[in-house]
Amino acid sequence: MPPQRSGRYLVRGVIEPLPPDPTGKGFHAYLENLGIRQRLARAQVVREVRPPGWFQRFCVMAENRLEAILRQGLDKQPQTLSLYLAMVLGEKAVLSTEQQNAFMRSGTFHIFSISGLHVAAIATAIHLLFKLLRLPRRPAVAAGLLVLWLYVQITGASPPAMRAYLMIAFLSASQGFRLPGNALAALAAAALTTLLLDPVQLFSTGFQMSYSVVVALVAMGRPLAEKWTAAWKPFALLPPADWRWWHKVGQNRGHWGLMACAGCWVAFLASVPSGIGYFGLFSPGSLLANLVIVPLSSVAIGAGFVSLLVGLAGLAPLSVACNLVAALTLTVMDWLARHGAGLPGAYFPASFARDWMAPASLVLMTAVMLAGVAGHWAKRYGGYWPPVAALALILVCWVRFG
Numbered sequence: 001m002p003p004q005r006s007g008r009y010l011v012r013g014v015i016e017p018l019p020p021d022p023t024g025k026g027f028h029a030y031l032e033n034l035g036i037r038q039r040l041a042r043a044q045v046v047r048e049v050r051p052p053g054w055f056q057r058f059c060v061m062a063e064n065r066l067e068a069i070l071r072q073g074l075d076k077q078p079q080t081l082s083l084y085l086a087m088v089l090g091e092k093a094v095l096s097t098e099q100q101n102a103f104m105r106s107g108t109f110h111i112f113s114i115s116g117l118h119v120a121a122i123a124t125a126i127h128l129l130f131k132l133l134r135l136p137r138r139p140a141v142a143a144g145l146l147v148l149w150l151y152v153q154i155t156g157a158s159p160p161a162m163r164a165y166l167m168i169a170f171l172s173a174s175q176g177f178r179l180p181g182n183a184l185a186a187l188a189a190a191a192l193t194t195l196l197l198d199p200v201q202l203f204s205t206g207f208q209m210s211y212s213v214v215v216a217l218v219a220m221g222r223p224l225a226e227k228w229t230a231a232w233k234p235f236a237l238l239p240p241a242d243w244r245w246w247h248k249v250g251q252n253r254g255h256w257g258l259m260a261c262a263g264c265w266v267a268f269l270a271s272v273p274s275g276i277g278y279f280g281l282f283s284p285g286s287l288l289a290n291l292v293i294v295p296l297s298s299v300a301i302g303a304g305f306v307s308l309l310v311g312l313a314g315l316a317p318l319s320v321a322c323n324l325v326a327a328l329t330l331t332v333m334d335w336l337a338r339h340g341a342g343l344p345g346a347y348f349p350a351s352f353a354r355d356w357m358a359p360a361s362l363v364l365m366t367a368v369m370l371a372g373v374a375g376h377w378a379k380r381y382g383g384y385w386p387p388v389a390a391l392a393l394i395l396v397c398w399v400r401f402g
Helices: 027-033 054-071 078-089 097-105 116-132 137-154 159-176 183-197 199-203 205-231 245-279 286-312 316-341 357-374 386-398
Strands: 008-017 038-050 348-352 399-401
Touching (some): 054 078, 078 097, 078 286, 116 159, 137 159, 159 183, 159 205, 183 199, 245 357, 245 386, 386 399
Antiparallel strands (some): 008 038
């Protein structure tokens, strides 16, 4: 049995420094970014000094059980199954190289990391479940955060997942217990707690990318979505009392579409520097790809969550039905990613002229976003054009294409 987390093992091998990575884009550069600068070569486990703790053994057994539920009905679809396991349980190692390249070039590879999207989707599903059960607000918040924490632990408790959990925990607690504060305050508290637990994360790519994007969504995405939805009045000449069902559907779907467009636009602005600096790609196609693939991935994650619930309850046929719904959704996503990444202009190889320009660009974009929300954007900041101007300046002055 391979070594497991929280276990202690006596290992014999050779410790050697990681070989240099001149490109700065490979796996060794990724490890150095995490503070790992040595590797253990020609190693073998001599013996187990201390077995894993009971909680870690529980997490391993629970993950195996959840994986068995998700596999039901999909054994003859290995490509789709690999996407399913990667998306719901974070097992990115099962993805083929072709799948990884397609989603990375389309700018949508983040859907396979147990991070903000997954934790938020699972949190929403848990909230809806407890709402159906009519649990009081505060017990529902406490129970929901406990179940969400268990999900994060079972899926490996990766740093992105823990960061997303802390963000949601602080935001849910402030709203559920009616404490004073706002989304930016909850985000700052989550970042501070993360750094107190692991200060080295400040220098990690994931920490910088996730918080820069979330800050942008809170600072610019929310007010921009409110502005766009307020302007959406397709039936302004018709009194609301005379609206039929299709009027209400058109109004609601328009609001949802404009909110999604605002979120994707702001996330694109905030993530371009990190995409160029850490992945060597500028993906204009990600703006449209995320607008289509992120909602589809939410459907797949939701179907997976329901499949796990009914599977744990022993309702195997319902679990298979949910797995088939998720498989159909994933098949569409896979086709869109593969064909979309091949369209002209979907992505371009790009890099910064100097290494320091990548983190500097992230800091610049985040500062512009915070200045915008502090200046109330349109009222005292001149509108929502400064982040676009800042990104254009970065692309023109600091980025080399090709």
